[in-house]
Amino acid sequence: MGTSSSNILEIKNIEVAYNKVILALHDVSLIVPKGKIVALLGANGAGKSTTLKSISTMLASERGEVTKGSINYDGFEIKKQTPSEMVKLGMVQVLEGRRCFGHLTVEENIIAGAYSRKLSRGDLNAEVEKIYNYFKRLKERRKSQAGFTSGGEQQMIAVARAMMAKPKMLLLDEPSMGLAPQLVAEIFHIVKDLNEKEGVSILLAEQNTNIALRNADYAYIIETGNVMLEGSAKSLLNNEKVKELYLGISKGKRLNFKDAIRDSQRKKTN
């Protein structure tokens, strides 16, 4: 916990409700220091996406609303901004499930990411080339329709597209979803690279606890809309509870599925 000026994002005790009744977040507080990668871990429905959407203000279009608490980004409070205003302020979300523009070419997708910026054609081309340095695979496929590229390539397009908005902060929602382990590793490698070279701060929502903790600096674990546990990524990797519940390792050895179920049943009866 540093002083507020060294943090790009500070969320204090937010509560989020959909349709004014369905409570998705009870009490979530978290901090993203400037230039760091912070992971937000948890199972399906824990509230990871909701947390990200309340930051990017994409919540409003899904009839969700922050009902308590505050979100401070880069020195001011996020209230009634629209997503496009947030993008102009340097906060960009990469939505869950990639969401490429399927009928646009790979390159058009990437260029669309710079929509909020006023760039000359020359500057734009230079930026696109710079992005291709991180995403070499995309350069080969620049003229293909994005809808016909592989899942891994689509995830890369989504991140590349977001980077074209020149974000100070990137919100990544489950970049590993549905991808082969090798591709996941490749994407996380690029994300880490972007973090180090471009200095972009990252809040990463993931179910893949292992790879997220290996790449993040700090992590929060949320369950049913509450922060249950937080700590440096290293400490959480070695935390017995995290190992057992999220990494599937118990007392140094890998749990098999049968044991895990027996374990959880025993816990319930206790």
Add this chain to the structure above:
Amino acid sequence: MTESILFFFEVLVGGLLSGTMYSLVALGFVLIYKASATFNFAQGAMVFFAVLSFVGFMEYGMPFAVAFVATVFLMILVGMLTERLVLRPLMNQSEDTVLMATIGLGFVLEGLAQAKWGVEVRKLSLGIGDFPIPWIADNLKLFISALDLTAGLVALVMIVLLTLLFKFTKIGLGLRAVADDAGAASSIGIPLKHIMLLVWSAAGVVALVAGMMWGARAGVQFALIELALKALPVLIIGGFSSIPGAIVGGLLVGAVEKVLEVYIGPYFKGGIEAWAPYMLSILFLLYRPEGLFGEKIIRRV
């Protein structure tokens, strides 16, 4: 022999040119479909509303150009109100919901237009006659209506402009992005509000131009709304999301209905003009549902 070939060409060219009128109406549908992925049932009403207002302004004594500009502004206002009162509250709702809303919007526009301007059929003179151009009739022995030819040229200009807009401008890229995935477009900072506003205003202006062409031929009247529904087979044939598709679809519908009417019509005691385009569109739905130029539906499996 040459006589009958010449006659065939005359029928064909006449059909093609009247087809451009369908294309003009279809263009308005395509614009909205590209940005909202919705069939805008109100487009016919917009055509009616626009041209009726235009004629109304002229009756107030406005000169042609002033009335035209005034109507363009009126259609932009309609676009703004539609965005604010209909589309924005329905954001992130299913496409079907928006579709239903456009049906409602259509009734509102029809009602407003008639409440303000009355229900009688108006004449609209563009200073272009709906009769054969003498020079072409004399030299090529083809009878081609001046109005048809003008409509064709106007349609051509609109297509070129809109295609350039979609393909080569930033706002065009934004439009196509929103059409693919509005949520993702908004996540990277494309302001949906502006895009919707632009598209609906553009569709309004296209509706005005289409209405003027049709109004000059058939009179400014309520039946224009039904005429606009001819755009449906045009869109099925051309593809809902394609500007060139709207044009080719319109030409095809125009040509097919005229040629069939003249050559096959007599066996059915005439009147097949009214349903031939729909038959053709059923064939397309069966064998090429995305239309000639429509975007193929991309689905990962």
